[in-house]
Amino acid sequence: MDKVVASAASAVADVRDGASVAVGGFGLSGVPNVLIDAVHASGVSGLSVVSNNCGAMDSGLAVLLSAGRISRVTGSYIGGNQEFARQYLGGELELELIPQGTLAERLRAGGAGIPAFYTPAGVGTQVADGGLPWRYDGEGGVAVASPPKEVRVFDGTEYVLEHSIRTDFALVRAAKGDRHGNLVFNRSARNFNPLAAMAGRITVAEVEELVEPGAIDPDQVHLPGIFVQRVVALTPEQAADKKVEKRTITERERTA
Template sequence: MDKVVATAREAVADIGDGASVAVGGFGLSGVPNVLIEALHERGVRGLHVVSNNCGAMDSGLAVLLAAGQIARVTGSYIGTNKEFARRYLAGEVEFELIPQGTLAERLRAGGCGIPAFYTPAGVGTQVADGGLPWRYDGRGGVAVASPPKETREFDGVECVLERAITTDFALVRAAKGDRHGNLVFAKAARNFNPLAAMAGRIAIAEVEQLVEPGRIDPDQVHLPGIFVQRVVALTPEQAADKKIERRTVRGA
């Protein structure tokens, strides 16, 4: 099945207001910027985003955040995104903060059809006990707090029950992909992109290099095409447009 879609705008055309979207990337690595920009241009609102972080500088999910298109974020890192912090503390965005490894496993579990799992991560903290501010009221108070989670002991180790994550859509970026949706990710871009794609009911991948089926060694496939519904081939200019979060140079 040829899953290639002509444009990014066409690929995200059915993502509507209030949709949940898992988004790949880690910092500025492997972020599906072209698909995010297409979603921004459509002007959809009230998005529920699941991602490691919410963009950095003026790229990635920071574009949607600044435009007020995101209503809720599930993630593990605010980082240096001052606009994200401002909107969160002002009560403009709801934010579920969870451990990074737990986020990865919740996405993977969703893609594998596992409804929930136990983990020791977060036991003895507000992650398990509840009370983490999900939404502030804009006056310094907490409007919505996280509920307590079920805990259970296994072999003397207390663990907390975490539910899997599934979303309506997923946006990811791959270094290489074929027309059947088989994907290869480069280095750090492999961290969350495969997991985000697995969790989305409709996964859309922008690929830097599109090849014909059979041109990718099966042993090199990081994500099988069964998890991917749409593929968008980037132009050479789009593929080469990669930002550096903190540029440093060595002295002479």
């Protein structure tokens, strides 16, 4: 039952070239940076990544992206990641853009054993009709486009069929975890981390605080340990290393 491994490197040692990996995080919040750095150090490439976004500020998945280790991304947001946009438009990687809520449900469904589901999101757009550019040819043309999806009518409303997502591995970050793999996430880090963890056949969690079994109130567990196979305890320095993507400062009015 003790799922704690000695290091991040040993926790991801069996990630091979071409593996599919679901990665938690929302922007810079709750990103498993230590595990991602360990994957980068291992030298694997050709990874198929499922994540809301693909890193920012040269951290998170941006480390693997800039090194050319990612061949395909399934996600919802490119944002201000200029290297991501450059590789996509240049035909260097394949990108499946899907609505954010659909991405979340596809991950959750994969972990719940549900093969597919119907959703109204995307009906009447290229998400359902097909034709979204998955890969460019490097010269402005589309090399690979998304196929059309099945659309059915329920109670007079159209719904598009979306398939669930299962990946070889999942990498997540939790605020607290015990040796059995029960995890607690902090605020917006809870958005995609539990869902990514559910989708992975082998899920590795880096935890900012490692506690003994029984120290977490069962009612406070956000993800039960049945979904987690390996736990990596972060050092205090690693746990405290959190970046701010955009800092906004408002000047206070001077008083007479």
